[in-house]
Amino acid sequence: MGPETENGDHIDEFESGFLGDLIRPEDSGYDNARTVWNGMIDKRPDLVAQCQDVADVISAVEFAREQDLLVAVRGGGHNAAGLGTCDDGIVIDCSPMNWVDVDPDTRRVRVGGGATWRDVDHATQAFGLAVPGGVVSHTGVAGLTLGGGYGHLRRAYGLTCDNLVSVDLVTADGRFLTASEDEHPDLFWAVRGGGGAFGIVTAFEFEAHPIGTKVATVETWHSIEDATVVFETWRDFVETAPRTISGEAIIWGIPEDPHFPEEHHDDPVAIITAVHAGDPDEGEELLRPLREFGSPLFDFSGRIRYLDLQQGFDPFFPAGEHRYYQGSVYLDSLDDEVIADILDRAETRPDPRILYYVWNLGGAIADVPEHATAFSGRDHPYLLAIDGKWDDPAEDDAVLEWARSFQRDMQVHSPGEGYRNFPGLGEGGDAQRTPERDETDDRLVEVKDQYDPTNVFSRNHGVTPSESARTDGGAGDE
The missing domain is CATH 3.30.43.10 (Uridine Diphospho-n-acetylenolpyruvylglucosamine Reductase, domain 2)
Incomplete structure (x- = not known):
């Protein structure tokens, strides 16, 4: 009722x-x-x-x-x-609260809790600045930041939450707090990767970086028959690339889009991408070996506006029009055996619009000590992410079983756990536990006990208060 x-x-x-x-x-x-x-x-x-x-x-x-x-x-x-x-x-x-204020002198950016990355990019790029955000511009700033935040600038400038300076937050008992390294540091630790279980963030303050308005990129689409050499070449390149370069190796189907010949729509392809966060001239030279590799079907590489990079995949993932599933597995390595197991799934996708991809990690992500924030998984070199997309509800079981079995089978190559922002449908992406993750989760429960002992915010990444906190209602934070 x-x-x-x-x-x-x-x-x-x-x-x-x-x-x-x-x-x-x-x-x-x-x-x-x-x-x-x-x-x-x-x-x-x-x-x-x-x-x-x-x-x-x-x-x-x-x-x-x-x-x-x-x-x-x-x-x-x-x-x-x-x-x-x-x-x-x-x-x-909070979506009406989508304001963005940029101070170009201090390179600080304040963002309302309902803003998307399109809002942030629009405001910051006027000054040649960027806050490391997501790879689809209609992603919400709040969800991405609170769960960590991988994007095109991740190896150069870290996770989105690593660039967080402070948050304004409303707690479960209606208090308004500012959390930072100096104020409520336990809460600030938790919101950097621990999810939204501790309150409603009404404003984020970020550090922005002077990347300019154009970046050098590689994006080449190859025949699926060349997938093995494509993935191996990409791996060999990114394993020695400077931290200014972040990229993905992708399996997808050619979308029904006017940029592609109709007769090739839905054909499986292997795609390699990389983005250089820095001077475009330097970037084009660094990326040249990856761009000149092989005989791609399509080559969209070049110097492009950062805004276009951020919005490039938006049309393929519209809101409310399709059924989606996002899961993930961290990988210990990307050796030939791992690549073979990854590519073994290319032809079995239940829908050609399903894509999966490997992100190279490290760089600035790994500079932050594992327990300095609530984000878990900083030392992992790669992440395998699965993006399911389909329309027919009758296909739900087939797509979900395919995606979940893929994650389960890849656990033999994994240190355990998955990325908090790719949680499946709530069942979680971490089939295994790790001591590092257990320590983080224990501390998250302590923060939850302090700020939301009665579990008002129960639908955010599954952090629940301890039984004793639920019983006595918590002591609060004075």
């Missing part, structure tokens, strides 16, 4: 002091308000509270707590597992 049917007075009082929009199931905008990026997520909340400012967020949290409502928090709504919505309960939607 929803909050209004239980007691209309409570929701009327809530609405009277709420600046944004409160959307109920009977309202005309309800279906749009409840829709998230993954089209297979079909949740029906009792209420969507579209917050305009911090005061709205505080009001929504207090209302949810007083009415004992299930809470989902939405930023960009891009999480594949659908954590930004729920059945029944309330969605606290």
